[in-house]
Amino acid sequence: MNKMIKKFKDGNVNIPSLILKVALIWFIFSFLIFPNINLLINVFVKDGQFSTAAVSKIMSSARAMNSLKNSFILATASMVTVNISGILIVLFTEYFDIKGAKILSLGFLTTLIYGGVVLVTGYKFVYGSSGIVTKVLMNFFPQMDPNWFVGFGAVLFIMTFSGTSNHMMFLSNAIRGLDYHTIEAAKNMGASQGTILFRIVLPVLKPTIFAITILTFLAGLSTMAGPLIVGGPDFQTINPMIKTFAQMQNSREIAALLAIILGVATSILLIIMQKVEKKGNYISVSKTKAKISRQKIENPVLNVIAHIVAYVMFVIYMLPVVYVFIFSFTDSLAIKTGRISFSSFTLKNYRHLFEMPSAYKPYLVSLVYSIVAAVVVAFIAVAVARIVTKAKNKWDKVYEPLILIPWLLPSTLIAMGLMMTYDVGRVNLFGKVLIGTPVMMLFAYIVVKIPFSYRMIRASFFSLDGNLEEAAKVMGAKPFYTLRRVILPVIMPVVLSVMVLNFNSLLSEYDLSVFLYHPFLQPLGIVIKGASEETATTEAQAMAFVYSVILMVISTASLWLGRYGGFSILKRIILRRTKKEAGDKE
Amino acid sequence: MIAFKQVEIKYGNFVAIENLNLEIQEGEFFTFLGPSGCGKTTSLRALVGFLTPSRGEILVAGRNVVNMPVEKREIGMVFQSYALFPTMTVFDNIAFGLKVKKFSKTEIEGKVRAVADKIKITDAQLQKNVSELSGGQQQRVALARAIVLEPKILCLDEPLSNLDAKLRIDLRRELKRLQKDLGITTLYVTHDQEEALTLSDRIAVFNNGYIEQVGTPYEIYNHSSSEFVCDFIGDINRLGKNILTEINTQLATSFKTDATGFVRIERCLTRARSGFAVLDAVVQDCEFNGILTKYTLSCMGETVKCLEKNDGYMFYKVGESVELYIDPKDIMQF
Numbered sequence: 001m002n003k004m005i006k007k008f009k010d011g012n013v014n015i016p017s018l019i020l021k022v023a024l025i026w027f028i029f030s031f032l033i034f035p036n037i038n039l040l041i042n043v044f045v046k047d048g049q050f051s052t053a054a055v056s057k058i059m060s061s062a063r064a065m066n067s068l069k070n071s072f073i074l075a076t077a078s079m080v081t082v083n084i085s086g087i088l089i090v091l092f093t094e095y096f097d098i099k100g101a102k103i104l105s106l107g108f109l110t111t112l113i114y115g116g117v118v119l120v121t122g123y124k125f126v127y128g129s130s131g132i133v134t135k136v137l138m139n140f141f142p143q144m145d146p147n148w149f150v151g152f153g154a155v156l157f158i159m160t161f162s163g164t165s166n167h168m169m170f171l172s173n174a175i176r177g178l179d180y181h182t183i184e185a186a187k188n189m190g191a192s193q194g195t196i197l198f199r200i201v202l203p204v205l206k207p208t209i210f211a212i213t214i215l216t217f218l219a220g221l222s223t224m225a226g227p228l229i230v231g232g233p234d235f236q237t238i239n240p241m242i243k244t245f246a247q248m249q250n251s252r253e254i255a256a257l258l259a260i261i262l263g264v265a266t267s268i269l270l271i272i273m274q275k276v277e278k279k280g281n282y283i284s285v286s287k288t289k290a291k292i293s294r295q296k297i298e299n300p301v302l303n304v305i306a307h308i309v310a311y312v313m314f315v316i317y318m319l320p321v322v323y324v325f326i327f328s329f330t331d332s333l334a335i336k337t338g339r340i341s342f343s344s345f346t347l348k349n350y351r352h353l354f355e356m357p358s359a360y361k362p363y364l365v366s367l368v369y370s371i372v373a374a375v376v377v378a379f380i381a382v383a384v385a386r387i388v389t390k391a392k393n394k395w396d397k398v399y400e401p402l403i404l405i406p407w408l409l410p411s412t413l414i415a416m417g418l419m420m421t422y423d424v425g426r427v428n429l430f431g432k433v434l435i436g437t438p439v440m441m442l443f444a445y446i447v448v449k450i451p452f453s454y455r456m457i458r459a460s461f462f463s464l465d466g467n468l469e470e471a472a473k474v475m476g477a478k479p480f481y482t483l484r485r486v487i488l489p490v491i492m493p494v495v496l497s498v499m500v501l502n503f504n505s506l507l508s509e510y511d512l513s514v515f516l517y518h519p520f521l522q523p524l525g526i527v528i529k530g531a532s533e534e535t536a537t538t539e540a541q542a543m544a545f546v547y548s549v550i551l552m553v554i555s556t557a558s559l560w561l562g563r564y565g566g567f568s569i570l571k572r573i574i575l576r577r578t579k580k581e582a583g584d585k586e
Numbered sequence: 587m588i589a590f591k592q593v594e595i596k597y598g599n600f601v602a603i604e605n606l607n608l609e610i611q612e613g614e615f616f617t618f619l620g621p622s623g624c625g626k627t628t629s630l631r632a633l634v635g636f637l638t639p640s641r642g643e644i645l646v647a648g649r650n651v652v653n654m655p656v657e658k659r660e661i662g663m664v665f666q667s668y669a670l671f672p673t674m675t676v677f678d679n680i681a682f683g684l685k686v687k688k689f690s691k692t693e694i695e696g697k698v699r700a701v702a703d704k705i706k707i708t709d710a711q712l713q714k715n716v717s718e719l720s721g722g723q724q725q726r727v728a729l730a731r732a733i734v735l736e737p738k739i740l741c742l743d744e745p746l747s748n749l750d751a752k753l754r755i756d757l758r759r760e761l762k763r764l765q766k767d768l769g770i771t772t773l774y775v776t777h778d779q780e781e782a783l784t785l786s787d788r789i790a791v792f793n794n795g796y797i798e799q800v801g802t803p804y805e806i807y808n809h810s811s812s813e814f815v816c817d818f819i820g821d822i823n824r825l826g827k828n829i830l831t832e833i834n835t836q837l838a839t840s841f842k843t844d845a846t847g848f849v850r851i852e853r854c855l856t857r858a859r860s861g862f863a864v865l866d867a868v869v870q871d872c873e874f875n876g877i878l879t880k881y882t883l884s885c886m887g888e889t890v891k892c893l894e895k896n897d898g899y900m901f902y903k904v905g906e907s908v909e910l911y912i913d914p915k916d917i918m919q920f
Contacts, residue, residue: 467665467666467668468669470663471669473657474634474656474732475731476657476686476687477683485671486671492673
């Protein structure tokens with residue numbers, strides 16, 4: 001403290017930096033720490049005494065206990081099925097020589113461009129009572145129940161084919177990183193294809209598969225859209241149940257406790273994952289690594305089976321996307337009956353989106369929320385990453401673990417914490433009640449996206465050449481000038497990618513929104529979910545198709561920009577054009 | 587111009603430099619030479635201001651700069667990685683410091699072009715992004731950026747180490763010419779002996795946080811003050827008791843026979859020289875690289891290497907007996 005006072009007296013205090021640090025501390029305390037502590041207090045403290053009343057309430061609630069049981073059953077089952085489908089699609093597209101692998105991989109990558117309620121709604125339209133699959137099946141089995149696609153099986157089916165994004169991103173990369181010489185060496189020593197796959201290839205991929213398995217388990221545990229839309233009354237899991245309980249004034253502490261249980265399970269699993277990751281992956285010891293080349297399956301029967309399985313899976317992946325795309329161009333009759341003729345096609349739905357305020361408002365709402373959140377998150381992540389990487393004292397390093405808190409917490413827990421904390425005026429928010437205001441959801445969007453953004457941006461700070469700052473300093477540049485003119489331009493591609501990916505995933509966000517949205521400002525996720533309900537009008541369904549298609553287009557563009565080097569490609573094109581123009585002028 | 591006085595630099599509890607005392611004259615090309623981790627870069631960074639000594643003074647033109655901010659020291663720096671700003675063009679990289687110092691647009695334009703001209707950076711290159719340049723060109727930009735502010739001192743931290751051998755030699759020559767033209771006091775850090783010998787007016791040889799010897803290249807090479815310097819600066823033969831005794835007998839010299847004698851390998855000859863000690867030897871190995879031939883000889887139970895210029899004679903064959911000539915003046919003992 002004395003040091004600080006001396007610094008002040010000497011005029012050695014960087015005032016803007018101090019204000020920024022104080023603002024960050026306020027934000028971290030108000031939105032990352034206090035709501036969660038308050039949630040715990042709400043659940044476990046009654047009249048100033050420790051109380052386990054909430055635990056007893058859950059134990060005596062058959063619905064709550066059932067949801068817990070169902071969640072763990074779903075997580076365990078999906079862990080197995082998602083791994084099977086995930087490993088298979090990666091082997092089909094990266095390891096085995098399957099004809100048309102490039103097209104197949106496009107199909108398998110569709111899970112990256114839509115998820116959550118949009119995806120489940122898409123599956124429901126395909127497999128639901130008026131869906132194409134149900135129609136085809138009913139031709140063969142006229143007695144079957146058209147509402148067959150409900151319950152545990154339906155949820156698991158959707159998860160099996162939609163939960164493979166991590167496999168396509170990380171496992172594919174791991175396979176591409178294999179040293180082909182190890183496979184050739186095994187062949188040289190007489191190993192069969194099966195031996196090579198199970199003894200050489202898969203063991204190397206084990207750490208990646210393990211990490212993905214944990215992420216899959218977590219996804220199963222905290223899934224919201226699946227059980228909510230196709231779970232039916234008999235198969236509800238924790239998250240939908242939290243939503244239900246949270247809406248009942250008397251049961252909010254059950255909702256809170258369920259969220260805490262989910263949070264504890266998530267934290268434990270993520271910590272285990274980190275421990276395993278730290279133990280290390282199998283890094284190739286090869287000095288001259290060879291690129292993997294696809295393996296033709298030598299056994300003709302197995303080869304045919306592999307091709308059949310690959311293409312059936314491709315159809316399952318593509319059906320919802322194609323179905324949603326086609327039906328977004330049809331009239332309400334076609335949507336209602338599931339039958340299409342040439343006269344069904346219309347651009348009316350798309351016209352509505354641009355002409356009717358009620359149609360474009362959800363888009364506008366989600367766009368504004370997502371853009372603002374993405375920008376604020378990027379700002380916070382850059383600020384904290386800068387403070388942490390430049391940390392001279394131990395206090396500056398504390399920002400890092402604090403800012404990562406939401407990484408351990410499921411969205412529902414974050415939402416519950418905010419809901420149960422800011423339903424009354426609090427000193428830290430100058431007595432303002434946040435619940436029921438439009439900013440509530442914005443804060444939640446920001447909180448939930450901070451850990452991912454911070455990790456990515458911090459990595460780019462660490463990979464910077466330390467001499468850059470020193471070079472600027474030698475030439476007389478002040479720290480903020482250096483940050484603005486030297487550092488930020490270098491890390492900007494990463495910051496932009498993070499912003500785009502955050503924007504993209506927030507656009508159809510549902511899990512947080514359902515707790516916190518303002519009734520007059522319904523975001524897309526809520527509207528699309530509404531359209532999947534039996535009571536929804538065909539107009540609403542048609543709009544949901546249009547929303548979904550546009551979301552997929554935006555997602556594809558965002559992924560291209562954010563993950564597949566779109567920004568660099570754009571920059572190259574612009575540079576080339578500018579140079580050409582300059583050349584023409586000369 | 588520059589003086590280090592009893593400078594101590596620590597990283598936590600580790601003492602990187604213990605008691606550095608050194609004076610560098612104005613306009614001098616001075617090199618810090620030594621193996622990795624010897625403290626040469628640390629000393630340079632302390633002069634520039636990236637490190638603060640825990641003790642001692644660093645004087646520049648008589649003024650202690652230890653607590654002076656980096657930007658006020660008027661020192662230009664070229665980093666090993668060049669540290670060029672990757673998002674800027676060559677022009678913007680060179681102009682960066684001028685912009686920070688708020689020079690007018692015309693002044694910036696003039697100064698950048700003048701320095702670019704001096705360092706042979708073309709107009710077309712000025713408009714390029716630095717990532718589009720080759721290593722050698724990037725090196726020139728780093729140099730231009732360091733001198734455009736007309737600093738009093740230029741510091742170069744292993745600036746040629748990322749270049750291939752031929753380019754290194756070319757740039758070395760240019761660097762020397764530029765330094766003489768500008769007359770700027772230059773501090774150069776390297777672990778490359780040849781670079782240090784060719785470039786420097788004087789060299790300080792560092793070892794484990796100490797300076798082993800300060801001197802001109804001639805003094806350092808031919809009259810090394812320690813076994814470390816002798817060994818580090820070039821190839822040497824270690825002469826043992828048998829050879830030293832024989833030399834003492836032949837030439838009435840008084841080399842200590844219980845200590846090792848050191849002689850550069852190119853100073854051991856196989857062609858007759860008067861006034862040299864003559865020793866019988868047998869060729870054990872022969873490596874010819876075009877210009878020179880390096881022989882490994884067995885002499886009085888010891889191994890001696892010698893270097894002969896390619897003078898058109900046939901090589902000695904392995905197993906052949908030869909006479910080995912050593913000038914006693916070339917023998918160093920510590």
